[in-house]
Amino acid sequence: MTIDLHADPITLTAALVDIPSVSQGEAAITDRVERALREQTTGFEVLRHGNVVLARTNRGLPTRVILAGHLDTVPIADNVPGHFAVGPAGERVLYGCGSVDMKSGNAVFLHLAATVAEPMHDLTLIFYDCEEIAAEFNGLGHIERDHPSWLAGDLAVLGEPSGGWIEAGCQGTLRVRLSTSGVRAHSARAWLGDNAIHRLAPILQRLADYRAREVDIDGCVYREGLSGVRVSGGVAGNVVPDLAEIDVNFRFAPDRTVDQAVDHVREVFAGLDISFEVFDFAPGALPGLTAPAAKDLVASVHRHGGGGVRAKFGWTDVSRFAARGIPAVNFGPGDPNLAHKRDEHVPVHQITDVTAILRNYLTGAAR
Incomplete structure (x- = not known):
């Protein structure tokens, strides 16, 4: 099965949900993400490391933004394949394992990589495995060890579910x-x-x-x-x-x-x-919202109707970037309170909203 990065990111999210990717079983989804990035994007250098896929541009732009997300999910609970339905508040939602944590965020990043023709930042994309289990298996940690140059940047955005809010840093x-x-x-x-x-x-x-x-x-x-x-x-x-x-x-x-x-x-x-x-x-991660690249993202959220800015109470991989001196935020579709639940679901308008906000940020339209 080929995933279409140019498709609506809602459709792309559904396609990713339908590829089982429980921790340590990410090979199938990694294969598809790698192939799509190689065949459907331009200007990206692509690297495969185990079940991690990395892609970056080298346009010589003054800033670099990292978009990172984990490909794995918790064990499936009779919720793959996914399905669309009317949610509790009457909105259209997508049910399925990983729809919140965090295949909707990954779909946004993949779609933008294929459709943003002239970004104002160089981009690095990191899609990694084994985030949901013990830290020794975490694919982002393996990149820290084996390919640290790929983690250089001015801002890191992790697609962790945040309901369209910027959840800054972490405890x-x-x-x-x-x-x-x-x-x-x-x-x-x-x-x-x-x-x-x-x-x-x-x-x-x-x-x-x-x-x-x-x-x-x-x-x-x-x-x-x-x-x-x-x-x-x-x-x-x-x-x-x-x-x-x-x-x-x-x-x-x-x-x-x-x-x-x-x-x-x-x-x-x-x-x-x-x-x-x-x-x-x-360790925790300071929010780093005073960095210029982070300020521009905050401006994009405010200008285009996002949820605003709040603290991240849980721990996420933003900590790894903060330890390297890189401001990092969590920003993605989905209510984090629904992550890992049997009825995990994401309102599809949040996928559209987050895509629009990040597109405006990456192209400079937020300015």
Whole structure:
């Protein structure tokens, strides 16, 4: 099956949805994207690296914009192939796995690559695999390692679902494991032991009492959160346990580094008799909206009726670009709250709207 990049991006989205591409099963969709970019665009250098497709122009323009999106989806839930229907609000929508996260965003980027004849920026397109699973498999991470020159640019736009809003930057994430120890005993003689589960009580109290910080950066308000996300303990129904654990997730505003986030969590639980292990983290990304290329995108959104600008609370791959000093935003069709759901669906007007906004931005019409 050939995908037509010159087709309406709504039709192109439907074609992409109908190509199953669960994480680590992206070969078929990657083949079609690569072939389409080679055959249906002009002026692009195209590179295939595993199940990542990269394409870039080299027109010698003063700025370069990166359009990046992941090709993989979560496991299919009886929602491929997709279908059109009338949505809950009476609008026309496209249902299907990946319709929100993020084949509609990819369709917009592919369509623009084929139809924007005279962009005012050089363009780099990156379509990558394995975003939905462990970071070690992430195709964008492999490009960072093997082809870092392809990640150079003045602004990166990730097609993550944002409902047509610019969701700037992202929050960082940190997970720590707090462990308590006690003395094992028969529960009939509980006084001979020291219950490790009971020792979790002060940890839980501090989590309940925690008040999240709100931070305004470039007009985007990030709200932090500290949450217990997993509790483990117990040996048998008649044993006082000698070990209990609780995993705590800290979502932190991008004005903190990972080290500062770790220090903050240590402070929250200071003075408790616990062990403290950091086992997962990823830095946040500052919004970078003061960069000239980002300002022009914001102007295009405002001029052409987009949703505006707000903070991104979750973590996305914009963090990888921010770590390289490149301003990065999330901007795509679809409600992120519908991502990964069985009834995942995108209002088709959002695909059209995002396409129009980005076309005006890339051609300079927003000015």
